[in-house]
Amino acid sequence: MKTYKIAVIPGDGIGKEVVPAAIEVLDYVAKLDGGFQFEWTYFPWGCDYYLEHGEMMPEDGIETLKQFDQVFLGAVGMPELVPDHISLWGLLIKIRRELKQSINVRPAKLLKGLQSPLRNPQNFDITVVRENSEGEYSDSGGRIHQGADEIAIQNAIFTRKGTERAMRYAFELAKNSRQHVTSATKSNGLTYSMPFWDEIFDEVKKDYPDIDTAVNHIDALAAFFVMKPHAFDVIVASNLFGDILTDLGGAIMGSIGIAPAANLNIEREFPSMFEPVHGSAPDIAGKGIANPIGQIWTGKMMLDFLGHQDTGTKVLNAIENTLATGVKTGDLGGTATLEEVKNAILNQL
Amino acid sequence: MKTYKIAVIPGDGIGKEVVPAAIEVLDYVAKLDGGFQFEWTYFPWGCDYYLEHGEMMPEDGIETLKQFDQVFLGAVGMPELVPDHISLWGLLIKIRRELKQSINVRPAKLLKGLQSPLRNPQNFDITVVRENSEGEYSDSGGRIHQGADEIAIQNAIFTRKGTERAMRYAFELAKNSRQHVTSATKSNGLTYSMPFWDEIFDEVKKDYPDIDTAVNHIDALAAFFVMKPHAFDVIVASNLFGDILTDLGGAIMGSIGIAPAANLNIEREFPSMFEPVHGSAPDIAGKGIANPIGQIWTGKMMLDFLGHQDTGTKVLNAIENTLATGVKTGDLGGTATLEEVKNAILNQL
Ligand SMILES: CC(C)[C@H](C(=O)O)[C@@H](O)C(=O)O
Numbered sequence: 001m002k003t004y005k006i007a008v009i010p011g012d013g014i015g016k017e018v019v020p021a022a023i024e025v026l027d028y029v030a031k032l033d034g035g036f037q038f039e040w041t042y043f044p045w046g047c048d049y050y051l052e053h054g055e056m057m058p059e060d061g062i063e064t065l066k067q068f069d070q071v072f073l074g075a076v077g078m079p080e081l082v083p084d085h086i087s088l089w090g091l092l093i094k095i096r097r098e099l100k101q102s103i104n105v106r107p108a109k110l111l112k113g114l115q116s117p118l119r120n121p122q123n124f125d126i127t128v129v130r131e132n133s134e135g136e137y138s139d140s141g142g143r144i145h146q147g148a149d150e151i152a153i154q155n156a157i158f159t160r161k162g163t164e165r166a167m168r169y170a171f172e173l174a175k176n177s178r179q180h181v182t183s184a185t186k187s188n189g190l191t192y193s194m195p196f197w198d199e200i201f202d203e204v205k206k207d208y209p210d211i212d213t214a215v216n217h218i219d220a221l222a223a224f225f226v227m228k229p230h231a232f233d234v235i236v237a238s239n240l241f242g243d244i245l246t247d248l249g250g251a252i253m254g255s256i257g258i259a260p261a262a263n264l265n266i267e268r269e270f271p272s273m274f275e276p277v278h279g280s281a282p283d284i285a286g287k288g289i290a291n292p293i294g295q296i297w298t299g300k301m302m303l304d305f306l307g308h309q310d311t312g313t314k315v316l317n318a319i320e321n322t323l324a325t326g327v328k329t330g331d332l333g334g335t336a337t338l339e340e341v342k343n344a345i346l347n348q349l
Numbered sequence: 350m351k352t353y354k355i356a357v358i359p360g361d362g363i364g365k366e367v368v369p370a371a372i373e374v375l376d377y378v379a380k381l382d383g384g385f386q387f388e389w390t391y392f393p394w395g396c397d398y399y400l401e402h403g404e405m406m407p408e409d410g411i412e413t414l415k416q417f418d419q420v421f422l423g424a425v426g427m428p429e430l431v432p433d434h435i436s437l438w439g440l441l442i443k444i445r446r447e448l449k450q451s452i453n454v455r456p457a458k459l460l461k462g463l464q465s466p467l468r469n470p471q472n473f474d475i476t477v478v479r480e481n482s483e484g485e486y487s488d489s490g491g492r493i494h495q496g497a498d499e500i501a502i503q504n505a506i507f508t509r510k511g512t513e514r515a516m517r518y519a520f521e522l523a524k525n526s527r528q529h530v531t532s533a534t535k536s537n538g539l540t541y542s543m544p545f546w547d548e549i550f551d552e553v554k555k556d557y558p559d560i561d562t563a564v565n566h567i568d569a570l571a572a573f574f575v576m577k578p579h580a581f582d583v584i585v586a587s588n589l590f591g592d593i594l595t596d597l598g599g600a601i602m603g604s605i606g607i608a609p610a611a612n613l614n615i616e617r618e619f620p621s622m623f624e625p626v627h628g629s630a631p632d633i634a635g636k637g638i639a640n641p642i643g644q645i646w647t648g649k650m651m652l653d654f655l656g657h658q659d660t661g662t663k664v665l666n667a668i669e670n671t672l673a674t675g676v677k678t679g680d681l682g683g684t685a686t687l688e689e690v691k692n693a694i695l696n697q698l
């Protein structure tokens with residue numbers, strides 16, 4: 001029997017509640033399958049850890065994670081206690097970068113049983129491939145002068161390697177999907193990064209003559225998520241544009257609380273990290289009312305990446321069937337607790 | 350009688366159709382008012398001009414515009430013929446910068462008679478104040494290396510002056526609105542520009558103790574435009590974030606074709622420029638089916654800025670009443686032509 005060693009970082013806020021729920025589901029489907037099992041090792045890293053130790057994770061944290069097959073993470077951030085740029089760059093973004101998880105895959109799909117906030121959505125099924133290691137999220141920049149003359153500069157850094165990798169991954173996904181890739185750009189406003197992005201897209205697409213393509217500016221694309229989300233298959237976007245589009249993707253599905261994500265090291269040299277789109281939601285943490293579906297669906301993405309697509313599909317079906325029976329948390333307009341949603345999903349399985 | 354000298358730049362595509370329609374409406378309400386009139390001077394600048402002269406406007410174009418009270422612009426861009434970063438930086442963005450139109454005001458409002466693509470929108474009425482002169486739209490950056498190692502860098506440049514100006518303008522607007530300002534940030538991902546932005550927001554808000562504030566990351570804020578647009582009053586955003594939010598604002602209203610905008614030189618040292626959110630829409634240009642409402646509503650913003658708020662309100666009412674009678678162009682699900690919509694608005698007036 002294959003045993004997957006998974007590093008678990010529940011993190012902050014509702015991360016601590018949704019992660020154990022998702023693990024219960026994953027253990028259950030592993031038992032049903034019979035061919036593999038998980039070995040979970042918990043790490044208490046996050047803002048509590050920071051308040052005690054002055055750092056979000058121990059110095060050898062990254063080395064520790066490298067010994068695992070994958071990382072399963074909840075959410076990071078307690079802005080009231082630790083500034084976001086410290087908590088995120090000390091844990092979430094640090095892991096994404098140092099484990100070279102340079103591709104972030106995030107689906108947005110109209111689920112059975114869910115009411116989209118859109119009036120009349122046609123069936124949509126989008127996969128956003130977000131460049132996850134560079135671009136606008138760079139730790140390069142600085143300030144000059146003080147007082148009234150102060151200036152801050154933030155450098156967005158795009159490498160051909162990183163850009164091409166994200167684009168090729170998007171085209172590969174499109175081959176097994178509906179043969180369409182849309183590039184998110186903003187070359188009419190950003191005169192260095194995005195024309196570069198466009199040039200690379202024009203080159204890469206030549207290698208995929210069977211895949212149709214479109215190019216949209218990010219402002220228009222955001223509007224299209226509201227007006228015609230069914231028009232998209234795979235979308236490739238920079239780090240920041242992918243971030244924005246995938247929260248929007250969560251919104252049009254019905255709640256950010258259900259949106260899943262996978263930070264992939266596609267070379268499989270280091271562990272990948274599976275972490276939902278939603279944050280730590282301090283306002284509802286500890287009440288047992290958080291929506292566990294984002295984390296459970298994220299678990300399905302881990303199953304897929306480990307090669308257990310059939311089991312992954314079962315998990316997504318169980319989620320949809322649960323929603324169709326009306327068992328929903330508050331963010332989806334229901335009254336169910338986290339525990340009730342999780343149990344309903346287990347029952348469906 | 351007061352005469353306003355207005356420089357008119359219809360620009361490209363549907364700009365050439367919607368601008369004359371809006372001018373007809375503006376002339377009509379001026380006559381109704383009786384206290385002022387417009388003197389329109391047309392400039393044929395844009396992509397056609399570029400194809401003939403190799404530049405989007407003559408070298409002394411900016412000096413020419415300075416002799417007018419305001420600029421009324423349609424849309425710029427013909428991406429099939431002229432790369433966007435040439436057409437936009439040679440005309441639209443050039444004017445915004447050289448005439449120091451550092452504030453871009455863009456409302457998003459649920460109009461009577463329009464069906465929002467949102468299922469059950471509560472009444473929303475948002476004003477986005479977009480920093481319009483710096484930030485992510487900078488012409489600073491470059492490339493290094495060739496081939497596989499190529500790297501592009503784009504510098505986002507935020508000055509305290511520009512940032513503070515946009516924020517103070519937002520707070521001033523909120524005083525006459527619903528006393529609430531939301532700041533769009535992304536300080537968890539962008540570690541120089543956005544923490545700077547946040548710091549300045551924290552300082553500026555101290556001067557407006559009667560105004561409530563909120564701070565949201567741009568990804569969440571984009572999702573909130575879908576989930577709870579009624580929760581916002583004035584939003585202050587950087588150049589790029591404002592760009593994205595206002596296209597989204599157009600989408601939740603029902604069509605980007607109706608969204609208006611004003612590029613303001615709030616110091617009134619130079620002319621301001623009134624230009625709708627939508628682009629030149631080459632695909633429907635020349636067919637007489639473009640929606641003139643964005644341009645007409647933009648004309649209303651010019652009336653407001655010139656001190657004719659009462660007349661401005663009449664124009665917006667006429668737009669709403671026209672929509673309520675079902676006279677709509679194709680983008681709004683109707684079958685009316687541009688001419689029919691314009692005439693219906695004139696009739697309402
Ligand atoms: C055309 C483009 C450069 C422009 C912008 O991004 O500012 C447009 O999208 C707008 O919003 O006015």
Ligand SMILES: CC(C)[C@H](C(=O)O)[C@@H](O)C(=O)O
Pocket residue numbers: 088092093243277279537538568
């Ligand atoms: C928390 C934040 C840094 C993060 C990001 O912007 O990448 C989050 O929004 C996400 O999408 O995973």
